[in-house]
Amino acid sequence: xxxxxxxxxxxxxxxxxxxxxxxxxxxxxxxxxxxxxxxxxxxxxxxxxxxxxxxxxxxxxxxxxxxxxxxxxxxxxxxxxxxxxxxxxxxxxxxxxxxxxxxxxxxxxxxxxxxxxxxxxxxxxxxxxxxxxxxxxxxxxxxxxxxxxxxxxxxxxxxxxxxxxxxxxxxxxxxxxxxxxxxxxxxxxxxxxxxxxxxxxxxxxxxxxxxxxxxxxxxxxxxxxxxxxxxxxxxxxxxxxxxxxxxxxxxxxxxxxxxxxxxxxxxxxxxxxxxxxxxxxxxxxxxxxxxxxxxxxxxxxxxxxxxxxxxxxxxxxxxxxxxxxxxxx
Amino acid sequence: xxxxxxxxxxxxxxxxxxxxxxxxxxxxxxxxxxxxxxxxxxxxxxxxxxxxxxxxxxxxxxxxxxxxxxxxxxxxxxxxxxxxxxxxxxxxxxxxxxxxxxxxxxxxxxxxxxxxxxxxxxxxxxxxxxxxxxxxxxxxxxxxxxxxxxxxxxxxxxxxxxxxxxxxxxxxxxxxxxxxxxxxxxxxxxxxxxxxxxxxxxxxxxxxxxxxxxxxxxxxxxxxxxxxxxxxxxxxxxxxxxxxxxxxxxxxxxxxxxxxxxxxxxxxxxxxxxxxxxxxxxxxxxxxxxxxxxxxxxxxxxxxxxxxxxxxxxxxxxxxxxxxxxxxx
Numbered sequence: 001x002x003x004x005x006x007x008x009x010x011x012x013x014x015x016x017x018x019x020x021x022x023x024x025x026x027x028x029x030x031x032x033x034x035x036x037x038x039x040x041x042x043x044x045x046x047x048x049x050x051x052x053x054x055x056x057x058x059x060x061x062x063x064x065x066x067x068x069x070x071x072x073x074x075x076x077x078x079x080x081x082x083x084x085x086x087x088x089x090x091x092x093x094x095x096x097x098x099x100x101x102x103x104x105x106x107x108x109x110x111x112x113x114x115x116x117x118x119x120x121x122x123x124x125x126x127x128x129x130x131x132x133x134x135x136x137x138x139x140x141x142x143x144x145x146x147x148x149x150x151x152x153x154x155x156x157x158x159x160x161x162x163x164x165x166x167x168x169x170x171x172x173x174x175x176x177x178x179x180x181x182x183x184x185x186x187x188x189x190x191x192x193x194x195x196x197x198x199x200x201x202x203x204x205x206x207x208x209x210x211x212x213x214x215x216x217x218x219x220x221x222x223x224x225x226x227x228x229x230x231x232x233x234x235x236x237x238x239x240x241x242x243x244x245x246x247x248x249x250x251x252x253x254x255x256x257x258x259x260x261x262x263x264x265x266x267x268x269x270x271x272x273x274x275x276x277x278x279x280x281x282x283x284x285x286x287x288x289x290x291x292x293x294x295x296x297x298x299x300x301x302x303x304x305x306x307x308x309x310x311x312x313x314x315x316x317x318x319x320x321x322x323x324x325x326x327x328x329x
Numbered sequence: 330x331x332x333x334x335x336x337x338x339x340x341x342x343x344x345x346x347x348x349x350x351x352x353x354x355x356x357x358x359x360x361x362x363x364x365x366x367x368x369x370x371x372x373x374x375x376x377x378x379x380x381x382x383x384x385x386x387x388x389x390x391x392x393x394x395x396x397x398x399x400x401x402x403x404x405x406x407x408x409x410x411x412x413x414x415x416x417x418x419x420x421x422x423x424x425x426x427x428x429x430x431x432x433x434x435x436x437x438x439x440x441x442x443x444x445x446x447x448x449x450x451x452x453x454x455x456x457x458x459x460x461x462x463x464x465x466x467x468x469x470x471x472x473x474x475x476x477x478x479x480x481x482x483x484x485x486x487x488x489x490x491x492x493x494x495x496x497x498x499x500x501x502x503x504x505x506x507x508x509x510x511x512x513x514x515x516x517x518x519x520x521x522x523x524x525x526x527x528x529x530x531x532x533x534x535x536x537x538x539x540x541x542x543x544x545x546x547x548x549x550x551x552x553x554x555x556x557x558x559x560x561x562x563x564x565x566x567x568x569x570x571x572x573x574x575x576x577x578x579x580x581x582x583x584x585x586x587x588x589x590x591x592x593x594x595x596x597x598x599x600x601x602x603x604x605x606x607x608x609x610x611x612x613x614x615x616x617x618x619x620x621x622x623x624x625x626x627x628x629x630x631x632x633x634x635x636x637x638x639x640x641x642x643x644x645x646x647x648x649x650x651x652x653x654x655x656x657x658x
Contacts, residue, residue, distance in 0.1 A: 038545070045572070046544035052571055053540060149370050151532070151560055151588040155595075164571045240532050240567045242588060244560065245370070247533060291541035297493065297527030 019263035019318075023278040030282060034289035041292055048171075050288055052164070055173035056081075056239075057254055058280045060232040061262075062184050063225030064255045065276045069188070070221045071201040071268025072128035076117065078251035079139035080226050081233030084110045085243030086143045088234060089152040099156050107230045113139055114226025118219035128222075136252070143245035151244040154237055163238030173235050180228070185273040197221065201268030257304065258283050261311040267319055283307065353625035355418060355443070358390060362619060363412035365396040365405060367423040367447075372586055376608040377423065377447065384612030391616060402426025409433045413440045419619045422454065423447040427496065430454075443622045445615060449498060450631075455622060457615055460633040461498055464604040465505020465555075467638040468581040472506075472553055473513025475579060475601055482515025485549035488542065490528040490535050490556040490565055499557055502583055506555040528561040535564025536571075543572045556582040559589030559603055566592065566599050575599055585639040587651055593641050594655040602640035605647060610634070 034041040060077050067074045084106045091102030113135060120131045154160070165172040188194035199207040200214050208214050232251070237243045262279030264271025286307065290300045364381050367374045378395065385391040394415055396408040405424035412420050413436065420442055422433065430451035437444045444451065448458035476484050489507065492499040511517050524546075526538040535556070546552070552569075556562040562582035569578040582589060582603040592600040614632060621628045639647060645656035 040545040040547070043544055043547070045547060046541075049540045049544055049572065053537060144370050149372050149375060151563070151586075153563075153588060153591050236533060239571065240536055240564060242532065242563060242567075244532060246531060249531065287537070288541045291526075291538055292545050294524070297529070297538075300527075 063228035077229035081248035084230035084233030085237035110230025118222035122215035380612030402429030462505040466509035469506035469509020532564035539568035
């Protein structure tokens with residue numbers, strides 16, 4: 001595998017750019033299709049609704065993009081998101097801590113889960129899929145144990161503002177998500193950490209021989225991924241003004257679909273946050289359009305599955321072409 | 330003479346007890362009853378389990394053997410076999426998979442063990458549980474009456490937050506709510522005014538699908554919502570609030586669990602109420618019925634729980650301890 005992001009001289013019509021352009025084209029085609037099918041799709045109310053509901057999957061997808069670029073995967077993000085809401089309500093309602101501090105502590109705990117994932121993967125050398133599958137189960141179980149299976153209301157205006165509030169006419173959660181995308185896109189493209197992550201995803205062994213501390217990079221990546229998943233969980237809790245241990249069930253699959261759809265390779269070493277953002281928007285528009293068209297929810301599940309299948313197929317085709325190209329040079 | 334009468338009575342009583350023992354081979358002084366819960370992850374089922382354990386302690390001659398069906402038919406079958414191995418006298422099953430009902434009942438019948446089924450019927454088992462259709466009707470009628478009083482007997486649209494993948498039982502609940510509303514409200518809703526949405530039994534999904542549907546009914550200012558449980562009701566209200574249309578909606582649900590109660594008692598709440606299922610009383614009805622079966626007394630093939638529509642007004646009659654802050658000013 002070759003790392004593709006850190007190249008300095010590249011035609012803008014190659015690699016990631018083509019992927020992003022084709023994604024944007026797909027997005028516009030999808031929008032035109034839904035606009036012709038339902039008069040309510042291109043309305044300001046629907047646009048506001050879409051903007052309000054992008055952040056949960058969007059923020060979590062940033063972390064997953066980093067992890068997939070590094071050649072790993074994190075299945076535990078949905079459970080971590082559930083845990084963050086449950087912990088915030090525990091600290092606030094049971095321990096009577098201020099809600100701001102409760103939220104901070106909840107995020108800290110989620111970050112520690114990521115650190116644990118990273119330690120198991122880098123120190124004990126257990127496969128990331130198995131490691132995060134185990135933490136997926138442990139963390140979800142913990143969420144149930146801590147909450148005793150109960151939904152707890154989090155009625156606090158400042159807290160719900162995170163999920164429902166607006167700033168300069170835009171949803172606060174959307175602004176938060178866009179700032180995080182800008183920040184992490186900068187880190188990925190312009191920092192040594194970002195470039196090293198692509199190199200590790202391309203070939204961990206070559207990256208190690210090149211003097212990159214692979215373990216430290218992976219540790220940071222899984223920690224960041226869990227932190228961002230925790231932040232998504234806080235946004236869910238703020239939108240619903242409550243926390244539930246069953247929250248974010250299946251979030252991991254939606255997030256992986258969005259990231260792979262956005263052109264990040266499951267094999268590692270390739271991907272961009274711009275692609276991920278477009279992937280997130282496409283998935284959300286697809287869900288929204290199908291609901292507006294009053295399509296049965298069973299067909300919505302089929303559509304989502306098909307999108308995942310298409311995204312993975314494109315990934316495989318891209319991988320094959322890249323191998324072919326390397327073979328010919 | 331007196332002595333002769335007493336002796337004769339004793340003799341008759343002894344003969345009667347002998348014939349009873351011959352006719353009712355399952356009658357004993359002490360019983361061991363297996364209870365396999367639906368899952369331990371839901372407050373409702375936790376309360377069912379607690380009520381059965383508490384009722385057994387009250388009876389004094391019943392030992393309960395506990396198991397968890399984990400929402401899985403194969404696990405329920407395995408639990409049945411474990412109960413048979415442990416020599417239980419009767420089995421109370423709370424299991425979700427109708428397809429496994431025949432196999433479970435065949436195993437129990439071969440072992441000569443009577444079975445009671447909670448909420449989900451099994452062929453040959455005595456049914457105990459919710460009267461789903463009528464429980465639904467109670468909520469629908471209450472919503473219809475509210476519309477008659479507050480919105481001049483007419484609503485603009487109805488959101489039906491259902492659970493299509495779970496088959497006929499939740500469907501009966503939803504149909505009861507719909508029928509109850511339509512039979513009560515002055516101006517019936519047409520099919521075009523009714524939006525059927527798949528809640529997937531979660532707050533988040535309700536939040537998403539209601540958020541996606543509201544833009545398609547921009548002119549509706551009197552929206553009613555009937556929901557499968559308290560969680561989906563909370564998600565519906567949160568979506569309306571996020572869209573700035575909270576005052577345009579009134580919601581009813583099923584369950585009246587603590588999170589639902591908390592929503593009802595809020596000032597200017599849009600949660601009119603929910604039908605109570607009182608899982609905390611299940612044990613008091615279930616165990617005496619099981620003992621009647623074991624002692625060969627006649628038992629109705631279906632025993633239904635009594636339901637009450639819980640609102641802010643009557644909440645304290647049933648949940649004074651749970652809502653102490655509201656009930657004891």
